Amino acid sequence: MLTHGELSLGDYWVAIRRHWVMVLILAVIGAPIGYAVSKFLPNRYESTTLVLVQGPTVPTDFVKPVDTTGINARLASMQQEILSRTRLEPIIRQYGLYASEVDKASMDDLVERLQKAIEVTPVQPMAETRTNDLPGFFVNVTLDNPRTAQAVCTAVTSMFIEENLRLRERQSGDTTQFMSEQLASAKAQLDEQDAKLAAFQSRYMGALPDQEMTNLNILNGLTSQLDATMQGLSNAQQDKSVAESSLSQQLASWHASQTGQTPLTMQEQLIQLQNELADLRTRYTDDYPDVVKVKATIADLQKQIAKNNAQTQATTTTDETQDDPYEPVAVRRLRAQIRSDNQIIAERTKEQDRLRNKIKLYEERMQLSPEVELQYKELTRGHSMALQSYNDLQQKVTDSVMATELEHRQEGEQFRVLDPANLPDTPSFPNRPLFAFGGFAGGLALGVGLTFILERRDTAVRTEKDVEFALKLPVIAMVPVVGSLAEGKPQTKAGLFLANPRTGTDA
Numbered sequence: 001m002l003t004h005g006e007l008s009l010g011d012y013w014v015a016i017r018r019h020w021v022m023v024l025i026l027a028v029i030g031a032p033i034g035y036a037v038s039k040f041l042p043n044r045y046e047s048t049t050l051v052l053v054q055g056p057t058v059p060t061d062f063v064k065p066v067d068t069t070g071i072n073a074r075l076a077s078m079q080q081e082i083l084s085r086t087r088l089e090p091i092i093r094q095y096g097l098y099a100s101e102v103d104k105a106s107m108d109d110l111v112e113r114l115q116k117a118i119e120v121t122p123v124q125p126m127a128e129t130r131t132n133d134l135p136g137f138f139v140n141v142t143l144d145n146p147r148t149a150q151a152v153c154t155a156v157t158s159m160f161i162e163e164n165l166r167l168r169e170r171q172s173g174d175t176t177q178f179m180s181e182q183l184a185s186a187k188a189q190l191d192e193q194d195a196k197l198a199a200f201q202s203r204y205m206g207a208l209p210d211q212e213m214t215n216l217n218i219l220n221g222l223t224s225q226l227d228a229t230m231q232g233l234s235n236a237q238q239d240k241s242v243a244e245s246s247l248s249q250q251l252a253s254w255h256a257s258q259t260g261q262t263p264l265t266m267q268e269q270l271i272q273l274q275n276e277l278a279d280l281r282t283r284y285t286d287d288y289p290d291v292v293k294v295k296a297t298i299a300d301l302q303k304q305i306a307k308n309n310a311q312t313q314a315t316t317t318t319d320e321t322q323d324d325p326y327e328p329v330a331v332r333r334l335r336a337q338i339r340s341d342n343q344i345i346a347e348r349t350k351e352q353d354r355l356r357n358k359i360k361l362y363e364e365r366m367q368l369s370p371e372v373e374l375q376y377k378e379l380t381r382g383h384s385m386a387l388q389s390y391n392d393l394q395q396k397v398t399d400s401v402m403a404t405e406l407e408h409r410q411e412g413e414q415f416r417v418l419d420p421a422n423l424p425d426t427p428s429f430p431n432r433p434l435f436a437f438g439g440f441a442g443g444l445a446l447g448v449g450l451t452f453i454l455e456r457r458d459t460a461v462r463t464e465k466d467v468e469f470a471l472k473l474p475v476i477a478m479v480p481v482v483g484s485l486a487e488g489k490p491q492t493k494a495g496l497f498l499a500n501p502r503t504g505t506d507a
Contacts, residue, residue, distance in 0.1 A: 015455045016448065020026035023447030027440055041240035045146040046428035050123075050419035051160065054138040071124070071134040078167065079120050082159045085111045091155055096149055117142045118156060136418065146424045162417045172404035179397045186390040193383040200379055209373040212366070219362040223408055227354040233348035247334040270305065273298045287390020312419040 016023065053071055081087070088111045092098065099111050119140040139160065141153040201208060277294045285292050 015451055019447075019451040023432060023444065023451060026447035026450070027216060027444040028302040030443020030446070030485035031436045031439070031440065032443065035436040037435060037439070038451050039432075041430045042143060042426035043430070045144050045149045046140055046142045047149040047317065047421045047424055048419070049148070049153050049417060050136060051139065053134055054414055054416045074164070074167070075120070075122070075134065075137060078160060078163045082117050082156065082163060083118060087159060088114050091152060095151055097152070098142070109411045116150075139421075141349065141421075142428060152424045157417060157421065160419070164415050169404070172400065176397065176400040176404050179400050183275075183390070183393040186386065186393050190383075190386040190390045192384045193379070197379050197383050200376065204368070204372050204376075209369065209376055212369050212373075215362050215365050215369075219359060219366065222355055222359045222362065226352065229348050229351045229355060233345060233352060236344040238350060240338055240345065243256045243334050243337045243341060247331060247338065249393050250328065250331045250334060270298065270301050276333065278373055294453045302495050360387045402498060444459045 046136040064243060064414065085108065089107060092107075092110055097107070097114065101110065117140075119142075121140070122134055125135050129254075139153055139157050141149050141156060143152060173452040273294055277291065278292060280291045286292070394425045397450065409507060
């Protein structure tokens with residue numbers, strides 16, 4: 001094939017048909033060669049365990065789980081923990097893995113090989129389940145011994161289950177401890193707020209905002225009582241004045257009857273002298289002797305009346321608490337009435353002072369009410385926040401304790417082995433039928449490749465493109481040569497008609 005240009009699909013097919021025997025032989029030989037190669041490769045056995053994620057036995061509406069981490073994230077974290085050197089090195093030593101290479105390779109290399117031999121794959125959830133939930137996962141262990149693979153798979157699965165329990169219990173315990181510490185701190189803050197509020201209430205007792213209406217009602221009642229007390233005091237003072245006036249008159253009359261002269265006669269004389277003086281002044285001046293004489297007599301008489309009144313008043317005030325058995329009955333009754341009035345006045349005066357002090361106290365409380373209300377709101381706001389925080393933390397501690405107890409009883413979310421580690425009876429690697437098929441495919445590919453290499457090196461002229469490429473002349477037509485019918489063989493030679501590049505005639 002001389003054509004070095006672009007080949008068509010037909011050219012490829014013709015080339016393969018021309019060398020089909022070689023392609024078939026290489027493909028047939030490749031299959032047993034691939035199978036033979038698989039015989040020399042070491043066998044690998046895969047043991048598989050299916051672990052299901054079982055939800056908590058108690059609904060989450062009753063006991064809220066402490067661990068809110070998704071199962072996917074927790075499984076990834078546990079996988080990193082379990083596949084670490086700390087966990088895998090004891091397994092290598094316990095089961096004697098890679099015994100022939102312990103002295104040749106480092107432990108890190110052996111651990112890395114075992115990590116590659118362990119594969120954890122999650123179970124894909126069904127379409128109708130929640131995407132955040134993981135139904136379970138597979139643990140696959142591939143080793144050169146089936147029983148060792150089964151034992152290691154069982155051990156790794158147990159490590160996952162134990163690590164899950166340990167992780168959830170530790171997280172629940174740590175959460176409970178942390179929440180308990182926060183609860184103690186919140187209780188201390190609440191106690192401090194209680195102390196501040198109690199001290200404030202004790203200091204401003206009676207002036208608190210919720211007592212404002214009560215204080216107003218009490219103030220109105222005290223004002224009414226004060227008015228009634230003042231009215232009673234005024235009445236008692238009037239009664240005392242009337243009784244004292246009557247007592248003075250009675251005593252004056254009684255003393256006058258004993259001396260033969262009564263204030264009434266002296267008063268009448270004074271009135272007559274005053275009338276006489278007025279009459280004289282209508283006729284004379286003040287320097288007239290009769291006028292001067294009458295004025296002097298009036299002055300003496302007034303002095304005598306004032307003296308008698310002073311004696312009567314002194315007698316009344318000094319003897320009002322004492323009854324003279326020789327005094328008239330009316331005088332003694334008046335003295336008893338005055339004593340009663342004095343007692344009433346003293347009580348009413350004391351009651352009046354008490355009511356005024358209380359009114360002053362409640363008025364001061366009413367004046368302090370706005371400022372006290374502002375401070376009280378700040379204290380109650382802080383107390384309410386501290387109380388709410390304490391109640392929330394107490395509820396969370398209760399939930400955490402219940403969740404921790406649930407984990408201790410192994411009734412929370414846990415891993416359950418559905419299919420234990422199996423004992424593989426056939427190796428998972430190498431897959432000999434697959435190797436045989438691979439040998440067949442490789443031989444077929446090799447045959448096709450050799451075919452195209454041979455075609456590239458072949459200089460025979462078979463097609464119009466080969467003629468044009470070799471002679472650099474266009475082909476006008478190709479006439480096949482027909483052989484004898486008796487020979488029974490088709491002829492492959494053909495006559496060519498080429499165009500002369502000089503004359504343009506056929507050659």
